[in-house]
Amino acid sequence: MYLLSAAFWSVIRIFIAYFVSLLFGIVYGVLAAMNPRRERWMIPLLDVLQSVPILGFFPIAVSILVFLFRGQRIGLELAAIFLIFTSQVWNIAFGVYETVKTFPRDIAEMALSFGMNSNFLVKRIYVPALIPTIIYNSGVSLAVGWYFLMASEIITLGNVEIRLPGLGTAMMGYVAQGNLAGMLITVGTIVFINWCTQWFLFRPLIEWSDLFKFGAVGSAPEEPGIVAFLRNNIRWEKISQHLDRILSWGETLRKHQKILSSLRYVLYAALLGLFAYFLYWLLKPPYSPRLVEIPENLIATTFRVIVAVGLSILLSFPFVIKAIRASNTVKNIYTLAATMGSVPAVIFYPLIVRSVGREYMGVAAVLLLLTGSLWYTLFNMLKGALMIPSTIIEMANNFGVRGFLYYRTILIPAMLPSLITGTITAWGGAWNASMVAEEVNFGKEIFSIHGIGSLLLSATAQPKELLWVVLAMTLWIVFINTFFWKRWYNHAAEKYNFSE
Amino acid sequence: MDDESGPYPRAGVSEVIGFLEILDDESGKIDVYKLGKNIDHQLEQLLSVLETARIFGFVEYEAGDVFFTPKGKHFIQSSQEERKKIIATTLPEIPVFRELLSFLTHNEEHAVSTEYLDQLITRDLTAEEIQKIKNAVLHWGRFAELIWVDSDEQEIHLEEKEEEET
């Protein structure tokens, strides 16, 4: 019974966060894609938010929300939902943005030439066209949401620890008691819920969403029961009317350009003032003596992340090679990876840390990072391997290009762009996992290792120190992303493609 | 129009030679519309090939007819080696090549980045058109064995003469 209610709370949290992400992601993506002036700042911002370990911002959000709701449970619930939301939303927003951006020009011209107004266009053409991206990214987003569940339910605020009812808390409780059966049942529940959503919700939906792709050929996919159910049981007319009202409200707002633009300047000024005050507050002495620990901890975490990403690549290789040899196994590997990837590995972490003990916690941490990064390299490398034209592989067979020569001259170069994409996403995943990997709180005992994640958690009592740590980490990651990954990727994408 | 380095060749080696072979089959003179029919009315290709062959001085065009110049006739009846030699003597007469070659000879390393070609192509052309011209220029230069291109470094090099070998 206890577990059932825990599962209920967790699922509610994840789905509320998901719906908010969906709404926010669509609005953000559409707004960014439709206006170049907005695009200039919205997309770099999205880029940064996507690449920075969101968990790092969690303590800040918690402090604010707890303050706003004076410590009531609703504030904590909102903080938890916010955390899950931040892990889900960027992915959806980015997908939406890219879809609107690459919207076929002739369709847009067709709409214009037949006199469709923007209201009609958004409702009848843009929103349906977004369905494939939204569904595909939703599957990913929900899986990611589970990953953050643990972290969101156990909230540390300085010296106080608050636990919200849910599966994450339940797991921690069982680990602390050493109740193995309890742990297994909790994990089982999570796996079961995940499997159900993937199997009964996303698999049929993904298949169906093919209908909405431009340029698709072949017979039309079947409509899943859930779509028919939604169609018949929700009063779309009403929703559409509401949407009309919102859109027309936006239109009237736009008519008052002058007020709007002057309002915008007021907003800019206020933001600037706030930012200036923030800087002043941040830079004002006294500085906490622990600020000098930042670089050292940052390097410790970076090191672990690099090891984890390197291992992810190495571990992905055998699967890729197997997949190329027998292309019919690819689907199996893919399904397996998708299922495994959606299992929140964090849930086992306390158990593992407990059993390996303090001395080897560093190794356990790398293992956890690996679960946050392996799926990304595997997915992307598989995708890359599958995109190698079959004539190239036949050519290699024909001319007896085998073994090391084959890997060095054909396989690796051919996969390089997707290998790098995979590495970049794996890098982000490993950083995120770092935020939970470096400290485990068993109630009375705290296991902790050196690193930016544990530094962050220990800084939650001092807002200023916390901000310094978060800022340092953000800048460091953004720096590496722009000066290392982006360049490398652009170079590889240009050189190794088969379009000739 | 201030064509400092124009006109530019846009068609590649095989296209031009293919066109000259057709012209040769028609005994050296053809109605341009018949040529059009011959290549399935691919207007774009027709124009670029005609233009390029004219720049090289292989054909002339007048009042709806295309016909060989003596040089064109000679070219099409030559062997591959001779064709290369003809092109090698023709290219320096074309402004964009002349500038490229003189830059390469006077430059100490006898090499230049392919981006240098962008500077030589001065008319207001779209990126796509410029790419087409660049491809044609490099193609003809390599065919004539006047230059070689390092694709990794994106550099054009002057082909060193190895006269003793022959």
Added chain:
Amino acid sequence: MALLELKEITKAYIEKGKYFSVIDEIDLVVKEGELVVIVGPSGSGKSTVVRIAAGLVSPTKGQVFYKGQPLPGPNPNASIVFQNFALIPWLTVQENIELVLEARGIPPRQRIRTALKYIDLVGLDSFEDAYPRELSGGMKQRVGFARALAVEPEILFMDEPFSSLDVLTAADLREEFLKLWTSGKLSIRSVVMVTHNIEEAILMSDRIVVLSARPSKVVGEIEVSLPRPRDTHSKEFESILDHLYALIVSSHISK
């Protein structure tokens, strides 16, 4: 009487600080009852001319007049047939046509009636419920035609309507369109078509307008008064072909 008139239309854009002009002072008059074909090499801005004429794109300089009045935006009396069909993949044939009727504010009952009428007209009866993905290219373009005709426009623009189709299908669709056009069953009074296929231009047009390569100017016009259906092997046809090629090639060479 002139139905449509383009006066000194210029279109230019700026890319990476460089100024490109696509169309340079083009004048064009489309008379009532006329099928005008615009030909020119690719990249000659033919499609841009059509988009400007239909009011989808505003010119940098110059003005478009429809029935003597300046055109402020998309022309509600015009419709377009697109090269790549521009069909909505999640709507059936009938729904695709109903969609544009709905956008024009036509009530539901009448939408269905009109959609079915035009599906019949282009020979797609019994395909009403098919999705575009289930149709061949030729059938997709039939839907494109049905949709363009269903809003009962006065002027029809066609942007390379047959060039995404294979040769045989293109010939078939071309003939069928010409039959419809000459039958007088349609609401359209004039047609403007763009193509890079010279033979197609002569096969279809009353008048051919030849554009030069970018920046495009009108380099000549040819009246085609051959009786339909036209025979590509006839002497007259060849002489027009000859004339047309000469116009295009000499304009290009002299450049």
